[in-house]
Amino acid sequence: MALIVHKYGGTSMGSTDRIRNVAKRVAKWARAGHQMVVVPSAMSGETNRLLGLAKELAPPRQTASYERELDMLASTGEQASSALLAIALQAEGIESVSYAGWQVPIRTDSAYTKARIESIEDARVRADLDAGKVVIVTGFQGTDALGNITTLGRGGSDTSAVAVAAAMKAQECLIYTDVDGVYTTDPRVVPEARRLNTVSFEEMLEMASMGSKVLQIRSVEFAGKYRVPLRVLSSFTPWDIDIALEAQSGTLITFEEDEHMEQAVVSGIAFNRDEAKISVLGVPDRPGIAYQILGSIADANIDVDVIIQNLSKDGKTDFSFTVNRGDFAKAVDLLRSQVMPGLGAHEVVGDTKICKVSIVGIGMRSHVGIASKMFRVLAEEGINIQMISTSEIKTSVVIDEKYMELAVRALHKAFDLDQTPI
């Protein structure tokens, strides 16, 4: 009685038995009268297998021509799983058709391996839905203006699903995954971590961007932009669970702050050990320095996260920032060979053994003293803080990687996240 988008991750699509279970679940929703669009990922392991083959053959220098072929290659994983799901639905007696990104079409820019969706044509999908079919749309991929295949980057199927839901004005987008919702922190680190029934869009954005790897961050941005109601739930509940119960399970990502929301000040603890710290020491303290340093980094397509500039002393300052660990060597090389000579800076030092821990909560807006409580808790555990970064609804610290679990557990307890809110 509504248009619903389901998205299934690679683990949920990992074998023919699992694909059959996905088909049974989707068939249940279709039989309940819903118009269904389903966005599956590639079968688990498939994308890695394909990219592994490419890596064995890769040229020394990775050009746009190479990245174009990577997208031709990687996009086949989702096309295959989509066809298999359509077949499994037909076996359930449900009329079903699958479309590759270019067939919808899902238009993107030409940034191979990390393209962005520009538009989705909904006419073909809508015609099939009106004819009573379940439509499978391949995740992760699209096509640029010249008809080249593009992919959206790791986790891109989440973004595909949200974008399709937005274009089709779906009532809800359900992201089925191997966890049963969004937690106060990673239960593997803190066993007392608690599932949130709802989480605000802004909190989700901060959590996703900081390593709670439930959803690709771009999908959350997309959901926010188009106000797509998004629910994260488990694909490992039995497929024949009561549909009303299923529709209320997991974690709903909301856009309104209202009385139904959980009122905790801090909603979750995010952490990320994929970053590395770089410091440029003895930089002359004059206008344009940040641009000179970070501009060259950005030109090399390296994302920068936390940025700190210390007070200057004797007309010199230190400038620190974090990058993805995979970009660390490239960034240091670039600074040493190209930036420092023109800058008159003294030294570039780096540290890959760091992690970032953040407290996130929409309640932080209206509560003072939350950040200082965080610093006190870490001090009590003897953990030295290397960098601090704050925003309206989060406070992040960079610390030695070896203290990560300790910090997360201590903060989780200190902010009462193991207690169900009243």
Added chain:
Amino acid sequence: MALIVHKYGGTSMGSTDRIRNVAKRVAKWARAGHQMVVVPSAMSGETNRLLGLAKELAPPRQTASYERELDMLASTGEQASSALLAIALQAEGIESVSYAGWQVPIRTDSAYTKARIESIEDARVRADLDAGKVVIVTGFQGTDALGNITTLGRGGSDTSAVAVAAAMKAQECLIYTDVDGVYTTDPRVVPEARRLNTVSFEEMLEMASMGSKVLQIRSVEFAGKYRVPLRVLSSFTPWDIDIALEAQSGTLITFEEDEHMEQAVVSGIAFNRDEAKISVLGVPDRPGIAYQILGSIADANIDVDVIIQNLSKDGKTDFSFTVNRGDFAKAVDLLRSQVMPGLGAHEVVGDTKICKVSIVGIGMRSHVGIASKMFRVLAEEGINIQMISTSEIKTSVVIDEKYMELAVRALHKAFDLDQTPI
């Protein structure tokens, strides 16, 4: 210097090492100044793996919707191998780009799993060639007028290569495969079998259609229709073999009978054990009987090969034909349930333990007594002939399957095929 099309089979593309060797071979041709279009098959085993997954999930009744998804699924194998080959060429320092069938586009009809090519747009490929790129075109697939992905049936990459060569007016289409040419018969059955330097298009057509599985028959028809010079050669010679030598190796399929052709009367012995024999006994001998029987078989999309109608006796006749073994049960059911009641025929009997052995030779046109020599050779070996079928350049017999190897060896020797012609 010329536009050349290379086609590589699944075995040649079977691993990253083999793909690298294909890239080195193609790079050698490109560096020699040729404009190169390459059509690769899926990596060996990949199509079977994908169709195996589909079979596990397949609905009980196989509809056009199901076959559409099979094509979505199976076409991914060639898309992946094409991208990998483009990457391997880039690693060799050769600019390269791969196109899926829909990107060229290669237009086909909508007969999923066995589509026929209707047209090929050459502008995009030609622009890349003129820009100095090697163009990889996925084999086996195309797209119909509605933008659905179609596939051309098993071995369809051969047809893709020939069709691309025809559309591009290529100087030659080289089919690289795991044998080094066309033989007088299968060397696994007759160790003395000899490679032919040239074979006429008509002979190749008869050999391919009768089980010398070197080339998909439709590719030979296509080559004949558009007079595409076609060469079958081995992909297992070292990639750095002298290019002039390589260009003369294998077997060339020719369209002219000229003095350079080998003058043997019989060029080869083909055989096929994929057929089964069906006889409808006691059929009233009246006009329209053949149509009544075979029309219903054709309507069920079953191919019929040899057809025999015996002399009638007492106004009744026997009617026999062969079908693919995979269609045997379906054809017999159909005859018993739908055709015989209306026909007043007496009985339907069948035999799956048969094989067809054929002698093929363009010289048979101008030589008498070739067929009778064949029958004498088989009689001397004590082999009973069940059916006979003849054409201008071939004579086929259906015999008990257990005599197949014996028949092929005896005929190969009797027609001097183990002797190099003068």
